[in-house]
Amino acid sequence: MKAPTRYVDDSVKGFITWSIIWGTIAVVVGILISLQLAWPQLNVAPYLTYGRLRPIHTNAGIFGWGIGSFIAMFFYITQRLTKTPLWSPKLARVTLWIFNVAIASAAVTLAMGINRTKEYAELEWPLAIIVAIIWVLFSINVFMTILKRKEEQMYISLWYIMAALVGVTVLYVVNNLGMPLHLFKSYSAFAGTNDANVQWWYGHNAVAMVLTLPPLAIFYYFLPKITNNPIYSHRMGIIAFWSLIFMYLWTGAHHLLWTPVPDWIQTVAMAFSIMLIAPSWGAVMNGYLTMNGQWEKMKSNYLVKFMIVGITFYGLQTLQGPMQAVRSFSAFIHYTDWVPGHVHMGTMGWVSMVLFGATYYVSTTLSGTEVYSVKLANAHFWLVLVGQLIYSITMWIAGVQQGSMLLATNSDGTLHYSFMETMIAIFPYYKIRAVSGFIYFAGLVLFIYNIYKTFQKGADAPAVKA
Amino acid sequence: MLEKNPVIFIILAFVVIMIGTTITMIAPFKWINSDSDKIAEVKPYTPLQQEGRDLYMREGCNNCHSQTVRTLAADVERYGYGGTYSKSGEFIYDRPHLWGSRRTGPDLARIGLKYPDPRGAWHRKHMENPRSVVPASNMPAYAFLNKPLDTTYSERKMKLLKFPYTPADLDDLNGKTEMDALIAYMRKLGTDIPVKKSEVPVSAATARSNPFTDLKAVEEEAESLYKQHCASCHGGEREGTLGPALKGSARSESDLFKIISQGVEANGMPAFGTLLDEQKVWKLITYIKLDTK
Numbered sequence: 001m002k003a004p005t006r007y008v009d010d011s012v013k014g015f016i017t018w019s020i021i022w023g024t025i026a027v028v029v030g031i032l033i034s035l036q037l038a039w040p041q042l043n044v045a046p047y048l049t050y051g052r053l054r055p056i057h058t059n060a061g062i063f064g065w066g067i068g069s070f071i072a073m074f075f076y077i078t079q080r081l082t083k084t085p086l087w088s089p090k091l092a093r094v095t096l097w098i099f100n101v102a103i104a105s106a107a108v109t110l111a112m113g114i115n116r117t118k119e120y121a122e123l124e125w126p127l128a129i130i131v132a133i134i135w136v137l138f139s140i141n142v143f144m145t146i147l148k149r150k151e152e153q154m155y156i157s158l159w160y161i162m163a164a165l166v167g168v169t170v171l172y173v174v175n176n177l178g179m180p181l182h183l184f185k186s187y188s189a190f191a192g193t194n195d196a197n198v199q200w201w202y203g204h205n206a207v208a209m210v211l212t213l214p215p216l217a218i219f220y221y222f223l224p225k226i227t228n229n230p231i232y233s234h235r236m237g238i239i240a241f242w243s244l245i246f247m248y249l250w251t252g253a254h255h256l257l258w259t260p261v262p263d264w265i266q267t268v269a270m271a272f273s274i275m276l277i278a279p280s281w282g283a284v285m286n287g288y289l290t291m292n293g294q295w296e297k298m299k300s301n302y303l304v305k306f307m308i309v310g311i312t313f314y315g316l317q318t319l320q321g322p323m324q325a326v327r328s329f330s331a332f333i334h335y336t337d338w339v340p341g342h343v344h345m346g347t348m349g350w351v352s353m354v355l356f357g358a359t360y361y362v363s364t365t366l367s368g369t370e371v372y373s374v375k376l377a378n379a380h381f382w383l384v385l386v387g388q389l390i391y392s393i394t395m396w397i398a399g400v401q402q403g404s405m406l407l408a409t410n411s412d413g414t415l416h417y418s419f420m421e422t423m424i425a426i427f428p429y430y431k432i433r434a435v436s437g438f439i440y441f442a443g444l445v446l447f448i449y450n451i452y453k454t455f456q457k458g459a460d461a462p463a464v465k466a
Numbered sequence: 467m468l469e470k471n472p473v474i475f476i477i478l479a480f481v482v483i484m485i486g487t488t489i490t491m492i493a494p495f496k497w498i499n500s501d502s503d504k505i506a507e508v509k510p511y512t513p514l515q516q517e518g519r520d521l522y523m524r525e526g527c528n529n530c531h532s533q534t535v536r537t538l539a540a541d542v543e544r545y546g547y548g549g550t551y552s553k554s555g556e557f558i559y560d561r562p563h564l565w566g567s568r569r570t571g572p573d574l575a576r577i578g579l580k581y582p583d584p585r586g587a588w589h590r591k592h593m594e595n596p597r598s599v600v601p602a603s604n605m606p607a608y609a610f611l612n613k614p615l616d617t618t619y620s621e622r623k624m625k626l627l628k629f630p631y632t633p634a635d636l637d638d639l640n641g642k643t644e645m646d647a648l649i650a651y652m653r654k655l656g657t658d659i660p661v662k663k664s665e666v667p668v669s670a671a672t673a674r675s676n677p678f679t680d681l682k683a684v685e686e687e688a689e690s691l692y693k694q695h696c697a698s699c700h701g702g703e704r705e706g707t708l709g710p711a712l713k714g715s716a717r718s719e720s721d722l723f724k725i726i727s728q729g730v731e732a733n734g735m736p737a738f739g740t741l742l743d744e745q746k747v748w749k750l751i752t753y754i755k756l757d758t759k
Contacts, residue, residue, distance in 0.1 A: 037604055040604045045609070049525065049606045050526075051527055115523065116562065146472045147473075153469050162479065165476075166476055166483065189561075191557070191559065192554065194495060248486070249490070250486035250490050253490065258536035258537050258541075259552065260557070262498065268489075408540075415543050415544055
């Protein structure tokens with residue numbers, strides 16, 4: 001009998017722990033800024049004003065919670081799919097340290113007003129370099145593990161992982177190019193319309209390379225694990241993969257419809273955005289068809305719930321996204337609250353749901369025990385689902401309402417509503433949104449408690465492991 | 467083979483990613499900001515304006531304010547302030563662009579056309595306490611910007627950005643506050659390119675007298691026009707705040723018509739001739755003079 005491969009999972013645990021901490025901070029700051037929009041007196045100048053806090057919210061969410069947990073999951077999945085221990089556990093530990101220092105420094109510098117203003121690339125150049133280094137160290141570790149693998153075949157999850165490694169590197173480096181003035185200030189290497197075009201090539205593909213490929217890799221790995229059934233079609237996964245990474249890069253300018261960016265770039269972006277429905281739904285259908293014959297698990301297995309509701313939100317997200325990328329619809333809802341409603345369905349509905357499920361699964365494997373409480377996990381599921389739905393739906397209504405008011409004109413072509421009239425109309429929705437944040441946060445607290453108790457349970461019963 | 471060779475796979479994935487990137491992101495560098503994009507009237511920022519722009523970035527104003535007037539009629543009407551939609555050539559000195567993605571506050575691409583006041587009185591009052599001029603505003607207060615401007619890097623910024631500057635421009639920074647710099651930037655936004663004048667010929671209009679002698683008939687519309695365009699400076703009850711009181715104004719109707727249409731730049735009174743047609747100006751005058759009728 002062959003000795004089983006010994007996987008190295010201390011960094012997996014470390015990244016899970018810290019990504020949850022940063023994710024919680026993202027949610028808390030999110031609640032604070034949602035309250036500030038309804039009650040501006042809550043702005044505490046200068047450090048805790050909306051303008052400085054909003055980038056902290058997005059950076060803690062994307063880089064702290066998102067990338068942090070993707071690193072954890074990629075370390076975990078890669079070892080199992082290659083049947084090979086992590087190439088360098090020491091490097092992984094170093095990566096975790098730099099990661100935490102970087103995210104903490106990001107929060108502090110952003111509160112101080114040190115930022116580049118480019119969305120999701122706000123960090124000033126020294127920190128941006130450190131973020132790039134973290135990504136490269138992590139990529140090397142994963143890639144070397146794949147190179148030295150004992151399992152010859154590379155499962156589809158590894159494809160998604162490797163494409164993300166390459167894609168994120170290219171995007172992040174290009175959009176962060178700049179001319180440093182001093183340690184805390186730089187100016188973009190690109191000017192005006194060029195800078196806008198580069199920014200949204202980055203901005204939208206960060207959605208592809210950070211918030212689509214990694215959760216898909218995780219989904220493709222964990223759904224079969226959880227259900228004990230293979231994925232419906234490996235071939236469909238592969239076709240969807242290549243078309244996805246081909247089409248995404250053309251679509252950035254759908255964030256810039258009706259602006260001075262050349263019309264043809266906008267039109268191409270619009271067309272490719274529509275085409276993206278196909279590969280996106282390829283993944284959704286792969287998930288659904290895997291469930292054929294075992295749909296009763298939606299009731300009996302709490303992990304299936306997280307995964308399938310997650311992929312459903314991915315499906316809705318990738319229908320709504322292309323719709324917003326069409327000029328006429330964009331004219332209506334762009335710059336309104338519709339867009340945060342859309343984004344939060346993706347981040348809280350799709351990405352976080354899949355990550356919650358994966359984190360429960362990994363926590364039980366690593367602690368060698370069952371989850372502390374299925375009941376709490378179910379309560380967590382419902383609270384985050386309801387919180388997110390209230391958030392998104394109120395913001396869609398607010399967006400449609402404000403959008404139609406902003407465009408309304410009188411018969412002589414003058415505007416029917418002043419800007420403030422449109423704001424006054426949507427303030428009630430801001431209050432409902434703030435409430436939804438508290439509901440979501442309550443779910444998050446149950447999640448953290450459950451994960452903590454699961455690890456504690458595993459540590460208390462070491463004999464079970466053998 | 468791809469299922470088994472990660473090196474080839476990574477190269478192939480890179481190539482696939484670079485196709486769309488090359489066509490829609492790299493290739494456009496050939497056209498965007500080229501000579502055909504340039505607009506002769508558009509000037510780079512002065513040291514004070516650039517300092518203001520950096521403060522705009524520091525405070526994250528871009529999180530709530532966009533800076534592009536789209537080609538949509540309603541956008542031009544709402545945010546053009548008499549000017550047109552945004553042109554690519556207007557942004558060639560912007561590093562980075564500050565177009566934004568959400569309008570929790572109004573677009574600022576042409577805000578300089580809305581408040582031409584050289585003292586920036588409206589901006590100052592608004593930034594110190596937004597709710598003192600816009601009662602329902604949810605903007606944070608920025609009174610803390612009333613502190614001396616740090617000019618340590620001002621000259622180096624001009625050199626790095628390759629903007630021309632004179633010793634007088636640098637002297638202009640002396641004694642300025644952060645608020646002054648931000649207002650200087652606000653006042654520059656969108657004002658470089660010429661505005662197509664379509665205002666009512668004042669002499670012809672004032673030759674005709676005010677057709678709206680009965681306030682009752684126009685009160686509702688006139689009051690909403692007043693609230694939208696006048697109240698933030700002349701007060702909700704025409705009692706005067708930043709601008710003079712209008713209650714019981716002794717000015718003649720034709721004088722008022724001239725002031726509203728053409729503005730009084732030295733006093734900071736904007737010209738509304740491009741925003742309001744002749745009928746609306748008359749209605750406003752009827753409303754302003756309601757207690758002298």
